[in-house]
Amino acid sequence: MSTAITATGEKPLTSAELRELSVRSNMPGIIRAASHYGAIGVFGTLIWQVASTYGLLWAVPLIVVQGYFVAFLFMVVHETAHKTAFRSRALNLVVGHLSSFAIGLPYEYYCLFHWDHHRYTQDPRRDPELLVGPIPASDTELAFAYSGLRQVAFRVGLMLRHAFTGNASAPWIPEGKRHIVVREARLYVAGYVVLLLASFALHTTLLLWVWIVPLIVGQLFLRPYLYAEHTGCERTRSAFQNTRTTYTGALMKWFAWNMPYHVEHHAYPSIPFHALPRLNEIVDGRIVFRGQGYVAVTRETWAWFRRERGHLVRRVSGA
Template sequence: MLTDQKQVNPRQVLGVETLKSLNERSDRKGLLQLIAHLTVMGVSGYLWGSHIEKGWLVFPVLVVYGFSLASMFAALHECVHRTAFATNRLNGAIAWLAGLLSLYNSTYYRHYHKWHHRYTQTDKDPELEDPKPTNWQEYLWQLSGLPWWWGKLQTYWKLTTGQIENYPFLQEKSGKDVILSARLQLFAYLGAIALSSALGHPEAFFLYWMLPLAVGQPMLRFILLAEHTGCTDDDNPLTNTRTTLTLFPIRLLMWNMPYHAEHHLYPSLPFHALPKAHQQLSPYFERVEKGYVQVNRNIVSRF
């Protein structure tokens, strides 16, 4: 529940010393988080590979594996903010790897996401180029992940062919970096396809990456819809972003991104500091809600 919004300076809710303490980045905590995520991915991926066509366990294992791939987007997000690790080179390397697994380009996303934070829920916010659903058809279409796949095909085509003039957040130098990064990523995918074919398993790229990622996307869309949908269309971080209280497995694989209002208010906070920050910041936010099912029920109730 929002507390005295008109009398609060959003950027001064936390004291200087408190913010300094919370802002401490850690390679150890980042690596432990990454290992936990990769462990879930590795175990579920192994079970998916060894249980194909072997009974009822196949589908839940595929869902977990697929979501662990899709939610590498959360690892990318933290590394792009350079808050996942204390070492910036580690942030850069893991961001690129996480983007490779989740079909995002970290170099492009860093500039895109910077503008999202700068212009959240206002006319220059690049996320608003994907309209929020206003009816059941649009809602289910977004949850399917199909618009996301189509958007990826369009974006990668433009980036790899150097068509960046319609991206205002890319300058000449950053644009060249993005083009090179996107092309390297495409080569990595082509290399994976070639390697699997050379090893006699041409279906592996589809079965162990594309199919699971497609299965995981609806879950990720379900979560990401909650971040700003139904919030105010202005630059007030106390009202334009939602925090969703959810289960530990989701918080783990989403790198604490459900504490999204806290993150938008203080983007410098590393993922491991967000739960502690929530304890102090939650009374100031307009939207702190319990569970993604409830949030999505509220979203569709407005159709």
């Protein structure tokens, strides 16, 4: 389970350590991206071969696994948004847009959204992650939220609104960049239309079963992971108190691009993903909220949402 401890008085990261850990490199990102997209390619091929040979039902377990890999392309978007996945800015942009297109989350929009999340983490009035929806009002709504479907529907709807209305107004979108968000949304939508028309023309459902359905199924893995990052942590400005690091297995850390070390990332967002394990060794004693695996943390975040709902009901009723 996740536990809160009192941070020790250990020394903070020195300037020399920060400079050393902040060095960016292309190769770790290339290896990680190649393995991530490679896994998607392998399982996509298996899904198609099994479905074609034995029937779609036999491919369902493979679709579930594919869902994990496709949904966690969000982590590629996240790291490239920080421009720390690669040393090359061009590589960050190309891989970032490719991954954003794959998960239906326009890249430039997400960069702006995420920048404000880092600036105002856990601020209920300014953190975009706390502004995109109310606390679920029932266990049914809570389960729907944990499915990730609510969030996917919201971001797809937002992209369509940007594309078709030309209106991209939000506190985290500067007025001078609204046209960029609108243009990007239109390009993404145009790309999806081209792929849809191509699928019709070729009479194939390949993209549906190796991409779209896995993306939806994969939210069942991604959303509990994302809720673990800050849910139930303190509403303070300190990354060591408002964020949770979750200690988990090597596979999860690999395909989440080391973001389970989330306290470390928020405390020092300029440090690339591949240096976060070393950073953890330095600052581990200062981390207040730490989770021991995502199953235990999910139980805790679910319980937190239920408690907050109860507090809200009592405030509204005056009890």
